[in-house]
Amino acid sequence: MKGIIFTQFADFISERFGLITWQTILDNTALEADGCYVGTMTYPDHEFMQLFGAACSVSERDGVQMQIEFGQWLFPHLLQKSPPEVRLIDNLTDFLFSIDTVIHVEVKKLDPEAKTPSLQCTQLDANTLCLNYLSSRSMGYLAQGLIEGAANHFKQVISVDVTPSESPEQYQLKVHLL
Ligand code: HEM
The missing domain is CATH 3.90.1520.10 (H-NOX domain)
Structure with a gap:
């Protein structure tokens, strides 16, 4: 998965639930990149799924609801970066x-x-x-x-x-x- 999806997800969670929540998610997943994602790089899909799963647990949202809310938030950000x-x-x-x-x-x-x-x-x-x-x-x-x-x-x-x-x-x- 492209780094841009990781960086946007970090921004979404920090904006909606606070920076401390994002830090808790990073601590709970203990992934190699430790939150230092670069938009142009590519990272394993399973790392995104781990962050996403941890975000659902910490914020007590189900996966479907979280995907919908992230997508609604993401659209204007992707459009801004579009060709x-x-x-x-x-x-x-x-x-x-x-x-x-x-x-x-x-x-x-x-x-x-x-x-x-x-x-x-x-x-x-x-x-x-x-x-x-x-x-x-x-x-x-x-x-x-x-x-x-x-x-x-x-x-x-x-x-x-x-x-x-x-x-x-x-x-x-x-x-x-x-
Ligand atoms: C309503 C419009 C759009 C829909 C429904 C849509 C749908 C999706 C979905 C569901 C994904 C997640 C990956 C997957 O499911 O395999 C994705 C990935 C992506 N989309 Fe779109 N998209 C839309 C518009 C855009 C726009 C405007 C851009 C322009 C920058 C864009 C760029 C990307 C990129 C860079 C990825 C990540 C690919 C990767 O990880 O390798 N999308 N899109």
Whole structure:
């Protein structure tokens, strides 16, 4: 997982629960990097999962709720760091269609080490989009939070239904434009 996700998670936890909570999480996990993550570096996925699990225990949040809240918080921070063509997109529907075809493609051009999820988007009817999440990281609810963060950015009211599948790597996300 890219260091940027670690540094953003550290900022999210420190902002929402306080620096002491983040320090407790680092103490509880005792990982090699000891919180000194660099955005451009890549770290093992399991280290992120350990930090995430410890954060859920310390803050008494369940994993689904924490993924959603982190995603909502993360969106504006990722957008700020996005390539210029991404920041030109001016509505939620175009943005969601662009995740797989432009956004994560540009991310990987700039950093070939990035391993982004597949998020194929289709239009079910005038007001419903369907995104099929596929990734070994199993973070479908982080995708939900990011989509909600994007909707907030574009001032589009939505509701999202997430359906897990038999495989932990796959989720279906239905986005209703309200
Ligand atoms: C609504 C919009 C977006 C959604 C739903 C989305 C979804 C996700 C998810 C769920 C992950 C976690 C990794 C995984 O599940 O495999 C991820 C990783 C990532 N995304 Fe996106 N993303 C969005 C927008 C963006 C934007 C605007 C950027 C621009 C900088 C971006 C850059 C990244 C990067 C750098 C990673 C980490 C890849 C790695 O660890 O190797 N994403 N994205």
